[in-house]
Amino acid sequence: MEARPGRREALLRGGAVLAALAAGHVAEGADRVLAAGDDAALLSTLALLEDTAVYVYTAVAPRLVRAPLPGFGQPFLVHHRQHRDLLLRALRPLRASPPPTGKAHPDAVPSASGEDAAVAALLAVEGRLLGAQYAALAALGDQSLRVQVASMFGVDARHATVWRSASGQDPVPASFVTGP
């Protein structure tokens, strides 16, 4: 088994991840998680991805027009807000500074107008979350945190199914959910 990185190294790596996120770099969620290092950095990464989802849903949900899609935007947005808030609360006992949330993530929002672009953006953000959460299930050191992430993972997987179906894709393309 590969040794876990030292705490200082992990924090430095986590800091680098946060800096990349702040700069608006888009990487796959799993890569971000695996680079994060320790539980606090992992939770921060997941919280920022959920925060990105909140931003994307807020920006593109009004573009959903085909029934029943408009009815999904708001409740899924609420789910992501609840996930983000739970992750931020989970950070407190770790005495870690919360990541900056509520910021704009314009790179995650399509410039093209219309429903198809909106659905593609929502599927992309859900896919990044699924990859990050799947990686976190094995990377988090604390069992209770793994269980909390699993609880979000199962719900974000449902969201992805809805957006895949809306974009004409197989709603459940694989036997195992491991990412996008």
Add this chain to the structure above:
Amino acid sequence: MPLTPPSRRDLLRTGSALAGAVALGACGGSVAGPAPKARATATPTAGAVHLLDQALVVEHTTLYAYSLGVQLFGAATAPLATSFRQHHLDHRDRLRSLIAGLGGTPTPARASYDVGTPPGDENGIISLVATLEEEAARAHYAALRQIADPAILQQLGSIMADEAQHSAALRTVLQQDPAPAAFVTA
């Protein structure tokens, strides 16, 4: 390991039944990727095998339900049913592999399971499998809460999320909310 095959009512109680089970003894580390082997360093406790075997029986039961209604699915839903059934076969095989890797003996499938009144039409079979998919997701979540080995938890989480996706797709067909809650609960 002898296990009493559960009825559908038993499956509904799976979450609480699992709560008393023994967690896997294990240390940290991460294993992601397609190989489903349990890490050799995991402690092969009877409790861990029991948890995974309960998950396997859930898969046997769901597969049985799909087989009950093969001819009832319509043209639009048959491809979903065929695909989801294959997923459950894959879950079954992976769980068998994990159980065997821990030194356990996977429970074989029975000829039949109590899944209530056999459905008589397409709506009936979709409602039945949608209910069982929802129960399967919850049962797997209940099980993974008890599993300390991150690699095995990740494997079961991957299956749990797939059942949740099946449930979402089937609930959409039934014009029900595909994601009715923000968190999976047992």
